Amino acid sequence: MIKMKDIAAAAGVSVMTVSRAFRSDGAVSAERRAAILQVAEELGYVFDSTASNLRSQKTGFVAVTIPSINNGNFADTVRGLTEGLRGAGLQVLLGYTDYDMAAEEALIDSFLRRRPEAIVVTGGAHTGRARRMLAGAGVPVVEMWDLPADPIDRVVGFSNADAVGLMVRHFVRVGYRRIAFMGGDTDRDTRGLDRRRGFLTAMQAAGLEVQRLIEAGIPPVTMRDGAIAMDRLLDRWPDTDAVICVSDLSAFGALGACQRRGIAVPGQVAIGGFGAFDVASCAVPSITTIDVFGKQIGHSAAVMICQLLAGGQADQMIAVTPELILGGSSL
Amino acid sequence: MIKMKDIAAAAGVSVMTVSRAFRSDGAVSAERRAAILQVAEELGYVFDSTASNLRSQKTGFVAVTIPSINNGNFADTVRGLTEGLRGAGLQVLLGYTDYDMAAEEALIDSFLRRRPEAIVVTGGAHTGRARRMLAGAGVPVVEMWDLPADPIDRVVGFSNADAVGLMVRHFVRVGYRRIAFMGGDTDRDTRGLDRRRGFLTAMQAAGLEVQRLIEAGIPPVTMRDGAIAMDRLLDRWPDTDAVICVSDLSAFGALGACQRRGIAVPGQVAIGGFGAFDVASCAVPSITTIDVFGKQIGHSAAVMICQLLAGGQADQMIAVTPELILGGSSL
DNA sequence: ACTTGGACTGTTATCGATAACATAACCGCC
DNA sequence: GGCGGTTATGTTATCGATAACAGTCCAAGT
Numbered sequence: 001m002i003k004m005k006d007i008a009a010a011a012g013v014s015v016m017t018v019s020r021a022f023r024s025d026g027a028v029s030a031e032r033r034a035a036i037l038q039v040a041e042e043l044g045y046v047f048d049s050t051a052s053n054l055r056s057q058k059t060g061f062v063a064v065t066i067p068s069i070n071n072g073n074f075a076d077t078v079r080g081l082t083e084g085l086r087g088a089g090l091q092v093l094l095g096y097t098d099y100d101m102a103a104e105e106a107l108i109d110s111f112l113r114r115r116p117e118a119i120v121v122t123g124g125a126h127t128g129r130a131r132r133m134l135a136g137a138g139v140p141v142v143e144m145w146d147l148p149a150d151p152i153d154r155v156v157g158f159s160n161a162d163a164v165g166l167m168v169r170h171f172v173r174v175g176y177r178r179i180a181f182m183g184g185d186t187d188r189d190t191r192g193l194d195r196r197r198g199f200l201t202a203m204q205a206a207g208l209e210v211q212r213l214i215e216a217g218i219p220p221v222t223m224r225d226g227a228i229a230m231d232r233l234l235d236r237w238p239d240t241d242a243v244i245c246v247s248d249l250s251a252f253g254a255l256g257a258c259q260r261r262g263i264a265v266p267g268q269v270a271i272g273g274f275g276a277f278d279v280a281s282c283a284v285p286s287i288t289t290i291d292v293f294g295k296q297i298g299h300s301a302a303v304m305i306c307q308l309l310a311g312g313q314a315d316q317m318i319a320v321t322p323e324l325i326l327g328g329s330s331l
Numbered sequence: 332m333i334k335m336k337d338i339a340a341a342a343g344v345s346v347m348t349v350s351r352a353f354r355s356d357g358a359v360s361a362e363r364r365a366a367i368l369q370v371a372e373e374l375g376y377v378f379d380s381t382a383s384n385l386r387s388q389k390t391g392f393v394a395v396t397i398p399s400i401n402n403g404n405f406a407d408t409v410r411g412l413t414e415g416l417r418g419a420g421l422q423v424l425l426g427y428t429d430y431d432m433a434a435e436e437a438l439i440d441s442f443l444r445r446r447p448e449a450i451v452v453t454g455g456a457h458t459g460r461a462r463r464m465l466a467g468a469g470v471p472v473v474e475m476w477d478l479p480a481d482p483i484d485r486v487v488g489f490s491n492a493d494a495v496g497l498m499v500r501h502f503v504r505v506g507y508r509r510i511a512f513m514g515g516d517t518d519r520d521t522r523g524l525d526r527r528r529g530f531l532t533a534m535q536a537a538g539l540e541v542q543r544l545i546e547a548g549i550p551p552v553t554m555r556d557g558a559i560a561m562d563r564l565l566d567r568w569p570d571t572d573a574v575i576c577v578s579d580l581s582a583f584g585a586l587g588a589c590q591r592r593g594i595a596v597p598g599q600v601a602i603g604g605f606g607a608f609d610v611a612s613c614a615v616p617s618i619t620t621i622d623v624f625g626k627q628i629g630h631s632a633a634v635m636i637c638q639l640l641a642g643g644q645a646d647q648m649i650a651v652t653p654e655l656i657l658g659g660s661s662l
Numbered sequence: 663a664c665t666t667g668g669a670c671t672g673t674t675a676t677c678g679a680t681a682a683c684a685t686a687a688c689c690g691c692c
Numbered sequence: 693g694g695c696g697g698t699t700a701t702g703t704t705a706t707c708g709a710t711a712a713c714a715g716t717c718c719a720a721g722t
Contacts, residue, residue: 001469003708014672019710027670044467049444050390051708053381054677069409069425075401091441094400094425110422113380136375138332223613252613259615279610282554282583284590334678345702350680358700382678385707 002045011039022047053115061091062305063111063119067099068220073275074122076294077144077301081120084302088309090117097122099188099219105130112137118305124148124155125190140308142301145292146191147319154308155317156301160191161198163290163322167244167272168202170324174331176242176270179203180212182229182254183246189219192246195274199244212237216250223279226253234261240269242330248273248280251287255329270330285328292322333376342370353378384446392422393636394442394450398430399551403608405453407625408475408632412451415633419640421448428453430519430550436461443468449636455479455486456521471639473632476623477522478650485639486648487632491522492529494621494653498575498603499533501655505662507573507601510534511543513560513585514577520550523577526605530575543568547581554610557584565592571600573661579604579611582618586660601661616659623653 008015013036021028021036028036053059062085066074082092093116097104105127111119112133118140124147126134134141134152141153148155164181171179183189184196196213203210214233217225226245230253233240245251251273258265265271265285273280276291300318307314339346344367352359352367359367384390393416397405413423426442428435436458442450443464449471455478457465465472465483472484479486495512502510514520515527527544534541545564548556557576561584564571576582582604589596596602596616604611607622631649638645 005708015708016673016710017671019708020671023710027668029670032670044463046464046468047444048446048708050381050384050446051677052710054385054679055708055710057677059381068406069400070403070406072401075399078400113378115379115381132375133377137377223609227613249609252610256613256615278554278580279583282558282587284587336678346678347680347703348701351701354680358698360700363700379678382707383680385709386678386680388707 001048002040002043003048004045007036007040007043007045010043011036057115059115059117060089061093061114061116063093063095063108063114063116065095065097065104065107065111065119065121067097067122069094069096071220072277073292073294077298080295080298080300081302082298084299085305088306090305090309101125101127101130101188105133108133117309118142120144120301120305122146123190124151124157126152140305140314142304144297144301146194147317151317154301154304154314156297156304156320157318158292158297158320158322159198160194161201163292164195164198164244164274165202165205166322166324167288167290168199168206170326171242171244171270171272171330172202172206172208176331177208178212178237178239178241179208180214180233180237180240180243181210181246182214182226182233182243183216183221183250185213185215186218189221189246192216192219192221195246212240212243214243216246221246221250223249223253223256226250227257228253230254230257231261234258234263234269242270242272244272244274246274248275248277248287248289251289251329252279252283255283255285255287266328266330272330276325280325280327283327283329288327288330289325290322291325293320296320332379333374334379335376338367338371338374338376341374342367388446390446390448391420392424392445392447394424394426394439394445394447396426396428396435396438396442396450396452398428398453400425400427402551404606404623404625408629411626411629411631412633413629415630416636419637421636421640432456432458432461432519436464439464448640449473451475451632451636453477454521455482455488457483471636473635475628475632477525478648482648485632485635485645487628487635487651488649489623489628489651489653490529491525492532494623495526495529495575495605496533496536497653497655498605498619498621499530499537501657502573502575502601502603502661503537503539507662508539509543509568509570509572510539511545511564511568511571511574512577513545513557513564513574514547514552514581516544516546517549520552520577523547523550523552526577543571543574545574547577552577552581554580554584554587557581558588559584561585561588562592565589565594565600573601573603575603575605577605579606579608579618579620582620582660583610583614586614586616586618597659597661603661607656611656611658614658614660619658619661620656621653622656624651627651 004018021033095107120142146157181199184192216229273289280287280289304314352364426438451473477488512530515523547560604620611618611620635645
């Protein structure tokens with residue numbers, strides 16, 4: 001493999017000059033720089049960042065862990081992060097946890113060995129060892145998609161509980177009373193649990209009974225899980241007049257279950273989802289949902305990281321405000 | 332930051348012994364190893380792989396580029412890769428190109444600087460510079476999701492054209508004649524182009540006219556794109572009796588467009604998709620589609636890479652056989 | 663003429679681990 | 693008892709770039 005030494009020899013300069021020619025800030029005369037880059041091109045040189053990483057103690061990447069790489073919400077967030085960090089010359093190193101805290105811990109461990117310049121994790125629930133590793137990493141840590149009570153470092157997110165509260169209040173206002181909640185039944189789905197908690201709180205605040213809780217299985221909660229859960233819900237509480245689902249995917253599955261049974265949506269049962277996924281707006285009827293602005297979360301996290309790495313100040317917490325989007329699946 | 336030297340001093344051994352204690356193959360006595368790991372734990376040591384990478388000339392990761400991180404098919408492939416590489420101690424470094432060859436080139440460039448042990452790219456179409464970089468990388472290269480005529484190195488994929496041919500032949504067999512194809516209209520969507528080409532070939536082979544080609548926009552082709560395209564298709568050729576869409580997402584959008592217009596599916600128009608996404612099986616009616624076994628592609632690529640890195644032989648090409656899945660959206 | 667300072671280039675040491683080699687202790691076996 | 697082999701450990705040099713420092717040269721200011 002060609003290295004800087006070879007280019008230096010071929011171009012008749014020192015290795016240091018080659019190194020400088022490769023960095024924009026390098027004070028190398030224009031013609032010499034051009035000559036060096038030309039030689040490098042001819043020799044097919046590929047810069048070796050492993051050496052650079054070690055010597056400069058900079059790796060140029062930010063580690064990001066998300067629960068799933070097949071989820072439009074997290075994809076938006078990653079896009080916001082990628083775009084926001086690009087300007088600072090930082091690359092995203094992406095890993096997925098499958099909604100599993102043990103897998104998250106292993107992932108964080110392997111990421112930290114690679115010396116990221118910052119680390120972004122999803123949610124505020126982590127194993128004890130993961131928390132300790134993050135706290136001791138010596139780089140900015142951002143928890144996103146949640147507003148944890150005891151953050152490790154920085155936070156960019158929203159209250160999942162409050163977001164569902166928005167929808168409950170709307171449903172109550174337009175007349176629904178026998179409202180069910182689907183999902184958030186396992187401790188693996190921490191954001192789902194928060195959403196369910198928000199449902200309970202808002203229902204109680206509205207003075208309504210809250211028995212209609214139906215399980216949707218362990219995350220990732222799929223469309224199929226939503227369909228199965230809806231069937232169980234309708235069997236158990238046939239007079240349900242609205243169901244709020246832990247995500248749009250399960251809501252779409254629930255909609256399909258209703259359609260197969262010939263149950264009118266929203267005539268007989270209203271459906272609400274979460275996340276403003278594409279499928280919510282393209283389903284017939286479209287699904288009432290909550291937009292949590294995933295891309296904005298990523299972008300804010302990126303800005304925060306850039307500020308901190310530049311040695312500046314940054315907010316401890318940035319709260320994003322979710323928004324209710326009315327669809328045809330409810331009044 | 333704590334380093335091996337600090338642990339060596341605290342444990343009263345040489346740095347080399349500490350290094351060996353951290354590798355499973357290291358010949359260190361059990362009690363000494365335990366003592367060293369204990370000291371490391373107490374000091375909160377985090378292994379620095381940047382140094383290890385440089386000295387050992389091994390980074391322990393495989394670079395993977397996919398077009399989109401919000402696509403169930405590619406997510407399956409990444410899962411297959413991740414699981415297949417884990418056993419060999421290799422990690423996936425994931426990047427997305429947004430279906431843009433220039434972005435892919437930039438991504439490959441930045442990945443290669445980090446010295447991956449192998450690189451996996453999606454599709455067989457790349458910029459000239461990207462091809463040269465890959466060919467000269469000195470590590471195994473796998474192109475997947477396609478069977479390029481002039482592969483760079485190894486290939487794991489299937490013929491997108493033949494896969495669509497499967498569906499055309501089925502549609503013709505059950506009686507559809509005025510069949511349209513949606514998508515594959517921009518050179519940015521290389522797999523879409525292949526699918527469209529396969530449509531044309533199969534239609535001609537069946538002796539049918541092939542004028543009904545409707546554009547679906549640049550990838551990622553969304554559900555909404557599918558709905559818009561279906562409206563245009565129905566306006567232009569109202570007597571169309573079947574439409575094959577470039578993906579299940581656009582097929583789902585097309586289904587929604589029909590439902591909003593009161594057009595019976597499959598009574599009046601049959602719909603076919605591509606990819607066996609969740610939404611295809613959960614839509615009402617479910618959508619006839621083609622399963623291309625994305626996870627298997629990733630797994631095969633991983634196996635191939637492990638063989639090559641172990642110094643063994645590996646096939647030049649692994650072909651996956653797509654399968655037609657009949658849904659309620661067609662006969 | 664002499665200083666000053668900026669622009670450019672070179673020299674040396676170093677980042678933190680590990681490969682390669684050297685050494686020491688111990689074991690069994692003829 | 694000596695020898696080869698194994699196990700456990702230490703020593704030295706090195707991976708390929710860059711930080712830190714040291715010049716050199718030349719133009720401009722006094």
